[in-house]
Amino acid sequence: MDGVARSRLLVPLLPRISARSFSAASPASEPAAAAAAVAASDAAAATDYSSSAGDPSSAPPPPARKPLGLLKGGVLAVVAAAFGATGYVSYAYSLDEIDQRTREFRKNSKQPIRDDLSGFEKFQAMAYSAAMKVPVAAIEFYLDTRSQIEDQIRGFSEPSSDKLLPDLLPQEQHVFTLVLDLNETLVYSDWKRERGWRTFKRPGVDAFLEHLGKFYEIVVYSDQLSMYVDPVIERLDPKGCVRHRLSRVATKYxxxxxxxxxxxxxxxxxxxxxxxxxxxESCLQPENCVEIKPWKLENDDTQLLDLIPFLEYVAMARPSDIRAVLASYQGRDIPAEFIERSKEHQRSKSIRAAYGGDDYRSFGRKSE
Structure with missing residues (x-):
């Protein structure tokens, strides 16, 4: 009885003892198990590598070629060459020259196929016509595009019209045209911080315009915008001596x-x-130019008044070509030179009146 009772008392304690003994043994066995697992995986990997190395069918496939890359490079090279050739042709030849040089080529590519040709010759003609369609279309596109671009540029760089002034009346065909610049010739525009922009009249400009307006067709030709030119002329010329005004749109850029x-x-x-x-510096016809000192608010300036005698004489004498007259004054001060020539002319006239034509000629040679 005592043995049976003792065994019954030990039965509930057996699971605790076995569990305690298992949990105590597991920490010590974990490193060994992990090491065994690593060794097994390494061995399996080595086995797989050796088997795959020996089997050529298991090698990775080589990278595929990229023909599209070569195609793109070729297309870019062709486009770059086309742009380069177009730029060179545009620089080296005018539009008319290109049109003339390619006219025969374009004409031949568009000729109809004759009926009297053999079958092979017709095939050749058709193949040639088909092959030339793209170059001919490219040339015609280039000519049309360049023509439009040049027309647009010409609208900005060329004067607004080939006839900037209206026709003279029949009774005014003998009248000379006096073209005047505006800035630093008739007026001077100045800006200061305390007052902003102001425009000043050159000394003698009123008398200059009023007097010469009786002899000349006066035109003001400025490189400024009309929004500046028109108000200045209206204030400068209340009597209407200036018959025409030309602004920047009438200039050549x-x-x-x-x-x-x-x-x-x-x-x-x-x-x-x-x-x-x-x-x-501002005119394309220097043979028609009279250059005076630019005016920059000098109070003692007399340039315009000094020119009146010379210009009045020209209007009265009406030389056949004013360019020859101006060429004789080249490099000289026109007002001063004109006074000297006038004095010489008066002396010559007095001598001619006193001695007569023949005696004057001999007198002239002696005086030399």
């Missing part, structure tokens, strides 16, 4: 500057005089 083109005035160039403080 070239190399970053606006030039006066007297050939577009619709006037006889032998009867046109252009006066400016920067005449030789």
């Amino acid at each position: 070239e190399n970053g500057k606006h030039y006066r083109d007297l050939s577009k005035l619709n006037r006889n160039p032998a009867q046109v005089i252009y006066i400016s403080g920067h005449a030789l």
Whole structure:
């Protein structure tokens, strides 16, 4: 009985003892189990590698070629060459020259196929016509595009019209045209912080315009915008001595500057005089220019008044070509030179009246 009772008392304690003994043994066995698992995985990997190395069918496939890359490079090279050739042709040849050089080529590519040709010749003609369609279309597209671009550029760089002034009346065909610059010739515009922009009249400008307006067709030709030119002329010329005003749209734009083109005035160039403080720098016809000192608010300036005698004489004498007259004054001060020539002319006239024609000629030779 005692043994049976003792065994019954030990039965509930057996699970605790077995569990305690298992949990105590597991920490010690974990490193060994992990090491065994790593060794087994390494062995399996080595076995797989050796088997795959020996089997050529299991090697990774080589990278595929990329023909599209070569195609793209070829297309880019062709496009770059086409742009380069177009740029060179545009620089080296004018539009008319290109049209003339390619006209025969374009004409031949569009010829109809004759009926009297053999079958092989017809095939050749059809193949040639088909092959030439793209080059011909490209040439015609280039010509049309360049023509449109040049027309647009010409609208900004060329004067607004080939006839900037209306026709002279029949009774005014003998009248000379006096073209005047505006800035630093008739007026001077100045800006200061305390008052902003102000425009000043050159000394003698009123008398100059009023007197010469009786002899000349006076035109103001400026490189400024009309929104500046018109108000200035209205204040400067209340009596209407200036018959025409030309602003920037009437100039020729070239190399970053606006030039006066007297050939577009619709006037006889032998009867046109252009006066400016920067005449030789701002006009395309230097043979018609009279350059005076630019005015920059000098109070003692008399340039305009000094020119009146010379200009009045020209209007009265009406030389056949004013350009020859101006060429004789080249490099000289026109007002001073004109006074000297006038004095010499008066002396010669007095001598001619006193001695007669023949005696005067002999007197002239002796005086030399």
